[in-house]
Amino acid sequence: MKKQEIKRGDYNAFYPISELKLANVNRDRVLKHAENFKSKLNEFNWMMPIVISSRGDVIEGHHRIESAKLLLQKTIPAYIVDWIDTEIETKHLESIISLNNGNKPWNTLDYLKAYSTNFIDYKVVYDTYLKNSNNISVGNVVNLFFGKTTKHFKKGDAVIKNHKFSFYLVEKISNLVAKYGKTYIQAYCVREMIKIAFEKTYNDYKALDFLFKEYAKLAKTDHPAIASITRFRPLMELYLVEFNIKRNAKQN
16 A cells, blocks of 8 residues: 655744634634633643644634634744635635534534535525524424434535425424423424424425414423423324324315
8 A cells, every 4th residue: 555645734833813814614703712722821831733724714723813812912823734725615614624523523503604604505594593593493493494414414415305394394383482482392392393294294284283283282281291202292193193084084
């Protein structure tokens, strides 16, 4: 097997912070993390450089930069690579995710927000989450549009299955939570409701209208199944069977 030479970058111990370009596609910077790095810097000094492209685009180390600013630093140690084309945002984001996950893994919202910059389906889902974040978890919003979170979602390859159906479900679920609260309309039961919607009643709006009415009755009467991970789905599927039996009887 032929030995492969692994590329290496250049090191600059005093790279001007003013010349750095923070990444728009990165996840949010959190003041608490910057404060933590600030404490570590005071105690241990610079133990690890940031990673940037030859254009000065930051690939890894955004919180360290914020920490350096808090400490009134003008320069920062930087490892400079010239083989990542950060002018292409998707390539820039791919490298950011790869390095960041070695420190603090990205969560669902991190991926959703980052990819919303370049991919319209992700923007639709991200905007929908922002409008409904008080009522629906980000994981359930993603499931409503993309299905179960997969490696495709984390690579930016997920595609909305059915806009109309997903928005219908978002409205139904958001209205339920707004009316009865998260104590009764809990995220894990919502997740099961989403599964029923896609697996059992796909595009069957009449059946779903009926199920959501039954869901509301459970919340209104404080039914034991309303917050039970083991009882909720079987009960909703039983309601669906009864609805289909009645509907078929009317049609015949």
